[in-house]
Amino acid sequence: MGQYAVPVLWSPDTRLHDPRHEVWVGVQTIGTETASRVDAILDALDHPGFELHEVEPAEERPALDSVHEPALVEFLGTAADRWAAGPYEDLVGQDRVVPYLFPTPAMTAGLPARPAVAVHADAGRFAYDTMTQVGPGTFAAALAAVDCAAAAATLVSDGAPLAYALARPPGHHATPAGFGGSCYLNNAAVAVEVLRAGGAERIGIVDVDAHQGNGTAAIYYARADTLYGSVHVDPGAGWFPHVVGYADETGTGTGQGGTRNLPLPEGTGDERWLEAVADLAEWVRDCDALVVSLGVDAAADDPESPLQVTADGYREAGRLLGATGLPAVAVQEGGYHLPTLGGLVAAYLEGHAASIG
Numbered sequence: 001m002g003q004y005a006v007p008v009l010w011s012p013d014t015r016l017h018d019p020r021h022e023v024w025v026g027v028q029t030i031g032t033e034t035a036s037r038v039d040a041i042l043d044a045l046d047h048p049g050f051e052l053h054e055v056e057p058a059e060e061r062p063a064l065d066s067v068h069e070p071a072l073v074e075f076l077g078t079a080a081d082r083w084a085a086g087p088y089e090d091l092v093g094q095d096r097v098v099p100y101l102f103p104t105p106a107m108t109a110g111l112p113a114r115p116a117v118a119v120h121a122d123a124g125r126f127a128y129d130t131m132t133q134v135g136p137g138t139f140a141a142a143l144a145a146v147d148c149a150a151a152a153a154t155l156v157s158d159g160a161p162l163a164y165a166l167a168r169p170p171g172h173h174a175t176p177a178g179f180g181g182s183c184y185l186n187n188a189a190v191a192v193e194v195l196r197a198g199g200a201e202r203i204g205i206v207d208v209d210a211h212q213g214n215g216t217a218a219i220y221y222a223r224a225d226t227l228y229g230s231v232h233v234d235p236g237a238g239w240f241p242h243v244v245g246y247a248d249e250t251g252t253g254t255g256q257g258g259t260r261n262l263p264l265p266e267g268t269g270d271e272r273w274l275e276a277v278a279d280l281a282e283w284v285r286d287c288d289a290l291v292v293s294l295g296v297d298a299a300a301d302d303p304e305s306p307l308q309v310t311a312d313g314y315r316e317a318g319r320l321l322g323a324t325g326l327p328a329v330a331v332q333e334g335g336y337h338l339p340t341l342g343g344l345v346a347a348y349l350e351g352h353a354a355s356i357g
């Protein structure tokens with residue numbers, strides 16, 4: 001077919017984050033966002049439809065600075081050392097940063113709250129759940145994922161019709177000043193800002209991960225120059241991110257109308273899911289560039305969601321978004337079933353690439 005070979009931007013440093021376990025409802029459970037995800041995806045993309053590019057650490061990251069508040073980046077960059085210097089491993093055998101207190105308005109109640117000195121209390125200033133832990137390699141891996149997203153966006157700014165960032169840990173749950181949902185830094189938003197710096201004035205984000213990308217939604221909720229559309233399992237049915245991701249959240253201020261959430265019931269399969277993807281593809285069609293938050297955890301075998309999308313469904317989603325004709329960056333988000341993960345990513349990218357011609 002002479003199909004377009006999709007550039008795959010990846011970094012070995014993305015393997016440095018090893019969460020080991022999560023703390024879920026107060027007990028340790030096995031983490032699913034593991035470094036082996038990188039290799040599962042690389043293995044599936046090691047054929048002529050793809051071109052692997054290894055990304056070097058960036059010297060500066062202006063896009064990251066425009067996405068996140070400096071205090072979050074500072075915390076993530078120092079938390080593992082602060083934790084290791086504390087008594088936690090000797091005392092209770094915990095070698096990962098786990099928040100113990102969350103200074104929400106329920107606690108501070110209008111009082112002038114200070115940053116906590118003890119890192120186990122300070123962590124709750126930025127972490128909004130207990131399952132997203134920080135270990136010795138976490139920050140380096142999160143920066144490497146950001147660099148992959150930025151490199152993919154740079155290729156697209158320079159004329160590539162599609163590039164894929166093998167970003168891990170994922171990013172779409174990372175908010176301007178917070179981390180959670182296995183995400184630390186928002187890779188998709190970094191791709192958006194690199195595209196903007198490269199001349200794209202209006203950018204559409206389509207998030208096909210099984211979960212609404214509350215971090216990306218928050219970053220762009222009041223912005224008129226960036227559309228955020230997501231299809232995901234209904235948070236109202238008891239799924240992450242639980243408190244946001246509902247259909248009546250449509251943006252605010254000059255960003256009114258720039259957000260769309262399309263929640264779907266548990267058990268939804270290809271047909272209805274693809275109708276939502278087609279709806280979002282049409283909605284972003286007038287933009288100058290597209291960022292796809294490519295989570296493949298909506299697949300039937302995935303342990304993290306109850307949606308029932310197939311590999312053919314992901315291939316068709318790629319075709320629908322590729323048919324917008326927009327220059328596009330696909331950024332890896334979730335997807336946790338190792339035996340099928342790589343094939344699902346490949347299916348999406350092949351579908352998208354087939355629309356380029």
Ligand SMILES: [Zn+2]
Pocket residue numbers: 209210211295297304334335
């Ligand atoms: Zn997800």
